[in-house]
Amino acid sequence: MSRLLAALLIALLLGPIVWMLAASVLPENEIFSGAPVHGLTSASLDHYRALFDERGFLLPIRNSLIVAGLTTLIALPCATLCAYALARLPMRGKGLFLALLLAVSMFPQISVVAPLFLVLRASGLIDTYPGLVLPYVTFTMPLAVWLLTGFFRQLPRDLEDAAMIDGASRLRVIRDVVLPLAAPGLASTAILMFLYCWNEFLFALSFTFGPDHQTVPVAIALFRGRYQIAWGEVLAGAAVATLPVVIVVLAFQRRIVAGLTSGAIKG
């Protein structure tokens, strides 16, 4: 019984994605024929060819990767140091600080779009990579600090104390003892940061103007012209946007679950 339900569940979860993949290789006039499978004889990769050759879809992929990479490169070290301080170093108001960060992570993005737009425009950062990286760093930071603080707290203290009694400085202890032990936690955090940047839509839509710096979600969403949607290419683009996510999920599912749940269960 539960196996049957599990199979049904998997079908419901994956069915729409499979449907999208199947429809993306169909000719335009068969995509909405009501049954996605019957025309697989006419399948072709034409939409994918058009996507890369005519639409230049490599550009948004490159933009997304650059923005996600820069964000992780900046946010992860900042979050790591901050989380270590919260987990191990003497400091007043830790609880308040964590609560404030949690509150920031709940901020609706729409409520900061206007001032960020004005600031970025005034400093010439609108429609540039830094113009996206800056808000992304901010909005990935709270979750990252929470996750990493949890991971650091779980590490055994004895090793650090032993190294310090042997005369190692705090910085050396962090580099040689703490970071290697925390590597799985850092990986979880980096994965979640990548997914956030890869998927984020509202900031990318508001702070970019043309294809030069548009990320993948914006590029796909704006494919739809005013009158006619080029569904074949839209679906091919959606499939391409899904591919890295599938790889990340399959490769790191344990890490992702660990990251997602560590915050929620402790409350």
Added chain:
Amino acid sequence: MIPRDRHATDSRLARLFVAPVIVIVGFTAIVPIASTAWAALHQRDLRLPWLGRPFIGLGNFIEAIGDRRVGEAVLHTLAFTAITVPIELLLGLAVALLMQHVHRGRAVVRASALLPWAIPTVVAALVWRLVFDNIGAALGFEWFSSPRAAWVPIVVADVWKTTPFVAVLLLAGLQTIDPELYDSARLDGASSLRQLFTITLPLLAPTMIVSAAFRTLDALRIFDLPYVMTGGGPGTATEPLSLYAFIALMERLRFGYGSALSISVFALTFLVALAFVGSLGRATYVEQS
């Protein structure tokens, strides 16, 4: 023992380590929220810069109250939240219980559950638009041209995308429950339904509340799905408050009025967040006593 001078160095180090996060989050989250609130009290139209930015007090909010589109957008947002969050919690609980009982192939179920959550919302919107356009073609029905029916694909897409996330959270909560509790309940002859209501649900309550909070705060700021699936249409029938705020800000460039709308989204989520913090406090208190 850590010597005293080390304590002083560590305190200094702590301040140094925390500083970058405070600076970044302060300047790109806290300051902007404050300036949105401030801008909401001014008239400012980027297309009419010669009008300047006169202070008009609550003028924008008074205009918003008289704007029928705002009232409808608020109603849409609240209705969407009230419909999707309970569905997602109940289905999420069912899926979590199912995942707990499946032993062979649990990794497959978990990976498939993570996929809808992990893909871009824009992609989820397009996928479900495709599915519903196909269903519509088969039935001879246009989902996206009916003001009420157009909500169905949005709700379904949201449930599909976020129920697995709820399930993963709840599954982790289930796994922290001591299995001995179930053993002794079974010895006492309690049925599985009774075990669910007397052991599982009470002990899962804090996790349920946390999940409900995450989902509610997310649903209140919904933007991506309607933007991509319906563009808020037909007309403005599927337009939530954050989408109207976006249109006022980024399309009409009415930064004063748009700020008033977007700070209202913030106020709404803030109030709800406070309510959840309160109920979480009560739930953990009940559990302990």
